[in-house]
Structures are given as structure tokens and as C-alpha cells.
Amino acid sequence: MSEPTPQAEPVSEGSAPPPAAKADGGHAGNGHAHADEHHGHSEHPFLAHHFDTPQQQFEAGKLGIWLFLLTEVLFFAGLFCAYTVYRAMRPEVFVYAHYFLDTRLGAVNTCVLLLSSLTAAWAVRNAQLRQHKMLMTNIIITIACACTFMVVKYFEYSHKAHDGLLWGPNFAPKEQVWELPGFKKKHPEAAEYAEKLAHAAKEAEKAPPAAAPAPAAHGTKPAENHEPAAKPTLEQVEPLLAAGLIGEKAENPTGVSRPRNAHVFFSIYFFMTGLHGLHVLIGIGIWIWLLFKARRGVFGPNYFGPIDYAALYWHLVDLIWIYLFPLLYLIH
Amino acid sequence: MADHSHGATSDGGHGDHGFAHTTPLSLLVGILAVLLVLTILTVSVTSIDLGSQGNLVVAMIIATVKAGLVVTYFMHLRWDRLFHLILFLTSVLFLILFLSMSITDRSEYDRDLEAFRQSQAQGK
Numbered sequence: 068m069s070e071p072t073p074q075a076e077p078v079s080e081g082s083a084p085p086p087a088a089k090a091d092g093g094h095a096g097n098g099h100a101h102a103d104e105h106h107g108h109s110e111h112p113f114l115a116h117h118f119d120t121p122q123q124q125f126e127a128g129k130l131g132i133w134l135f136l137l138t139e140v141l142f143f144a145g146l147f148c149a150y151t152v153y154r155a156m157r158p159e160v161f162v163y164a165h166y167f168l169d170t171r172l173g174a175v176n177t178c179v180l181l182l183s184s185l186t187a188a189w190a191v192r193n194a195q196l197r198q199h200k201m202l203m204t205n206i207i208i209t210i211a212c213a214c215t216f217m218v219v220k221y222f223e224y225s226h227k228a229h230d231g232l233l234w235g236p237n238f239a240p241k242e243q244v245w246e247l248p249g250f251k252k253k254h255p256e257a258a259e260y261a262e263k264l265a266h267a268a269k270e271a272e273k274a275p276p277a278a279a280p281a282p283a284a285h286g287t288k289p290a291e292n293h294e295p296a297a298k299p300t301l302e303q304v305e306p307l308l309a310a311g312l313i314g315e316k317a318e319n320p321t322g323v324s325r326p327r328n329a330h331v332f333f334s335i336y337f338f339m340t341g342l343h344g345l346h347v348l349i350g351i352g353i354w355i356w357l358l359f360k361a362r363r364g365v366f367g368p369n370y371f372g373p374i375d376y377a378a379l380y381w382h383l384v385d386l387i388w389i390y391l392f393p394l395l396y397l398i399h
Numbered sequence: 400m401a402d403h404s405h406g407a408t409s410d411g412g413h414g415d416h417g418f419a420h421t422t423p424l425s426l427l428v429g430i431l432a433v434l435l436v437l438t439i440l441t442v443s444v445t446s447i448d449l450g451s452q453g454n455l456v457v458a459m460i461i462a463t464v465k466a467g468l469v470v471t472y473f474m475h476l477r478w479d480r481l482f483h484l485i486l487f488l489t490s491v492l493f494l495i496l497f498l499s500m501s502i503t504d505r506s507e508y509d510r511d512l513e514a515f516r517q518s519q520a521q522g523k
Contacts, residue, residue, distance in 0.1 A: 122418040126480075133483045140490035144497050149496050152505050171440065178437050185431040188422065195421045329494045367416075375419075383472045387464045392438075397445045399454035 091094035115371040120327070121369040132376040136383050143387055147337045150394060153331055159311030163325060164332035165398035166250045166310070167232050167240070170224065173396035176219050177388065181211030184385040187378040194371035199364055202374070206358045220344050227333075234337050238330030244310060245323070253306070261312060261323050266339045268322035337397055343391060346384045353377045420478035428473045437465050 094211045111121050114278040154161050185323035193202035229240040244250055245261035311326030357377055360366070366374060441461040449457055471477045476484050 107517065129479075129483065133486045137486050137490040140487075140494055141497075142495045147494070148501050154502050155502055155505055170439065172425075174438065174442050177434060180400055181431060184434075184469065185427055186475050188427050188475075189424065192421055192424065192427070195419065217462065278481075284425045296451055373420075379474055382469055385473075386466050388461050389469065390459075393441055393445075393458035393462050397441060397458055398456075399445055 087285060093210075098357070111369055113365060125297055125372045125375075128376055129275075132379050136379060139383055143342070146335070147390070150335050150339065154337060157311075157326070157328065157331075159309060159326045160329050160397050161334050163244055163310040163312065163329055164336070165396065166244050166247050166338075167230070168396050169226075170249075170396050172219055172223055173392050176216050176390045179215050179219070180385045180388050183216075183224065184210045184382055187381045191375050191378045194366040194374040195368055197367040199361075202361050202366060203358065206354055207359060210354045210358065213299070213347050213354070216347055217344065220340065220347075224337075232333055233330075234334035235330055238333055240325070243323075244312065245307075250306075254302070256300065256302040257304070257306040260299055261307055264313070264323045272326065275308075281331045282366070312393075313381045339391055339395070343384065343387055346387075350377075350381050350384055414499065416492060422475055426472060430468050434465055437461055447483060449506075 094322075114121050118127065176333055186208040190202055190205035190209065192198075193205055227233065231237075231241045233239075243261075243265065245258040245265075251258045306312070307323065312323045312331075335344055354377060360373065441458055444457055444461075445454060448454070469488065470518065
């Protein structure tokens with residue numbers, strides 16, 4: 068805790084060096100600010116005084132970071148639980164909403180994060196082997212990948228805000244789901260059919276003002292007054308049914324409307340990706356700090372803990388995205 | 400390999416060789432390649448219809464394989480202390496418990512919900 072005392076002296080390893088030796092900072096050559104705290108460990112300038120060996124210091128930090136990652140898993144567990152329960156209860160909402168997400172952007176972000184995971188793991192290796200230049204390069208690539216991820220996320224978010232795809236009461240999609248290019252490409256017949264249904268429902272609403280029910284914003288429309296043209300085919304009906312756009316009576320659908328509480332998907336989406344994005348931002352901060360630390364050449368075989376811990380954290384962030392990507396973007 | 404970190408509390412002989420396992424670069428790059436291939440696979444398999452839950456199950460299996468690779472090699476749990484693996488698996492166990500308990504419970508409130516909806520509909 069304080070300056071060397073007679074009691075503290077025996078703690079240091081066998082050959083306690085003379086006080087003069089502690090100032091030279093050891094092989095890393097950067098002991099200056101800390102040298103005084105590391106009394107008796109002149110060969111390890113970054114060994115905190117309450118540890119006996121660099122290995123003990125490393126193991127303690129490692130246990131700490133694993134405990135932290137454990138709490139992180141449980142932290143995200145709450146959101147995964149919300150997702151799981153809501154998807155089990157209302158699968159059609161997820162089918163409906165996933166047409167609004169861009170799988171390509173999600174896939175690009177997945178690859179970017181995976182690449183940054185490699186460079187993070189590589190950086191640990193560089194630190195262990197004292198490969199100074201490669202360590203710097205790998206940290207910079209990791210930061211660049213993380214920034215790319217956030218830029219792509221920014222475009223996704225702003226696009227969604229523009230299209231009215233937001234959480235809770237802010238949910239007011241500008242486009243109907245069957246008008247989306249993704250939907251049209253996947254289910255051309257269904258898109259056409261939905262267009263027809265929507266048109267017919269509008270007409271029916273206009274024609275008999277007395278008979279028309281109050282336009283239900285949510286749920287199925289009980290507008291039974293329209294004559295069915297022809298029995299729709301399976302290709303036309305099934306995608307609409309799966310997305311909750313038409314009610315159970317697929318035999319004779321009379322209108323299309325989005326599934327009830329579709330906005331809950333976007334609440335879950337923004338909460339999960341937002342919390343994950345926050346972790347990425349924090350990760351960028353950590354890597355920038357480590358970049359400055361690495362530039363001073365402090366990392367080596369006896370002191371690479373900070374890089375290792377940051378990489379472990381970074382891998383966990385990647386791990387969460389590995390699950391988020393198929394759960395949010397790849398809904399069949 | 401796994402127990403090299405146990406005995407050596409006296410750092411003396413280690414010197415500049417370090418005390419933790421260094422993952423070979425070729426292995427790291429290979430894992431990344433596998434992860435990218437699995438990503439492409441999971442995207443492309445989405446367009447195939449595998450039944451109502453089939454696609455979700457396949458996507459989750461692929462994600463879990465990817466997660467396993469990341470944890471085993473990138474997070475070098477393979478060479479790490481067993482205790483860290485147990486810590487991690489504990490968190491996963493509690494995650495699974497949490498999700499499975501919630502999912503078995505999800506329909507318990509349907510009656511109340513239905514009653515609520517009906518009272519709302521009448522109010523309108």
C-alpha cells in the first residue's frame with residue numbers, strides 16, 4: 068500500500084535487489100511512473116506490489132474478467148428471454164417485422180465483427196511475443212472494424228427512424244410490408260394478392276359508409292361485405308398468413324392489416340442491438356486506451372493481461388452478435 | 400498443456416517465455432475462415448423451408464457451433480484453466496434455465512389477457 072517497510076520486504080522474491088535497481092525500469096524501459104510502487108520487482112515493472120509474480124497477477128485478472136463475462140451473459144439473458152417468450156407467443160410478428168431488416172447489412176456486420184475478433188485474438192499473441200508493430204496494427208484494425216460496425220448500425224437505425232420503424236407508440240411504418248422489395252422478391256404472388264386485398268378493402272370502406280366498420284388499426288378486419296373474386300392460391304395466402312397480415316380465415320380474406328403489437332419486435336430489436344452497440348462503443352474506448360498503452364511498448368510475455376482481457380470482452384460482444392444476427396435478421 | 404499454469408507459482412525459470420499458451424496464428428486464421436463459411440451457410444439456409452421450427456433450430460445450431468469455436472479458440476478456453484470453463488458454462492446453464500422456465504410459463508396468463516382484451520373491446 069505504501070513505501071517499502073521492513074515488514075513488506077520479505078514478500079519480495081529471494082534476492083531483493085538494492086533500492087537503486089528499482090529505478091531502471093526493467094527491459095520494457097517504461098517503468099518510470101510506476102517504478103516506486105513495484106518495490107522489489109525490478110525485473111517486472113508492471114507487477115503491482117500486491118502480487119508475487121506476473122503470473123499470479125495475470126491469473127487474478129483473468130479470473131476477474133471471466134466473472135465479469137459471466138455477469139454479461141446473464142445481463143443479456145434478460146433480453147434474450149424477452150425475445151424468446153415473445154417469439155413463442157407471437158411468431159407472426161417476427162415474420163412480419165423481419166422483412167423490414169436488411170439481411171445484407173446484418174451479414175456484413177457479422178463478418179466485420181468476426182474479422183475484428185481474429186485481430187483481437189492475434190493482438191493477444193502479438194503482446195505475448197512482444198511483436199510491437201503487429202500489436203499496434205491489430206489493435207488499429209480491431210478499432211477500424213468496430214467503427215465500421217457502428218457506421219453500418221447508424222445507417223440501419225437512421226433508415227428505420229426515417230421509415231417509422233420505431234418502438235412502442237412511435238411505430239408508424241411508412242411502407243406496407245408487401246410493398247417492400249424483399250417481400251416482393253420472395254413472394255411475388257402474395258405481394259400482388261395483398262395489394263389487391265388492400266385495394267378492395269379500401270373500396271369497400273368507401274362504398275357503403277354505414278356498413279363499414281370503424282377502421283381497426285390493429286387486428287383483423289371483419290369487413291365481410293365484399294364478394295370474393297376467386298379462391299386464392301397457397302402461394303398467395305401462405306406468406307400473408309405467416310406474417311399475420313390476414314386473419315385465420317384464409318379461405319376468404321377480406322382485408323390486410325399488420326399484426327397486432329408489431330411494434331414490440333422493434334422494441335426488442337432496438338433494445339438488443341442498442342445494448343450490443345453500446346458494448347461495441349465501450350470496446351472501441353478500451354481498444355483506443357490500449358493502443359496508447361501499447362505504443363509505449365509496455366506489453367510483453369510477462370505483461371499482456373490488459374490485451375487478453377480486452378480481447379475476451381471483445382469476443383463476448385462478438386458472441387452475442389453471433390446469436391443476434393440469425394435471431395433478428397434471418398427469420399424464415 | 401492444460402496444467403502448465405498450475406504448478407509454476409515460482410516464476411523463476413519462465414523468464415521471457417511467458418506463462419500462458421500462445422495460440423498459433425494459422426489456427427486463428429483457420430477458425431476465422433470456418434466462422435465466415437458458417438455465416439454464409441446460415442444466411443443461405445434461410446431461404447430453404449425446413450418446417451415451422453426447422454429453420455430456427457438449424458440457425459441456432461449453426462450459431463452455437465460458431466459460438467463454440469469462438470469460445471474454444473479465440474477465447475482460448477481450450478488451454479485455459481478448467482475453472483474458467485466451468486464459470487462460463489455456469490452462466491450458459493443459468494441462461495438456459497431462465498429461458499426454459501419463462502417459455503413454459505408463457506401461456507399462463509392467456510385467460511387474464513383475453514379478459515383484458517374483451518373488457519377493452521367493450522369499452523370502445
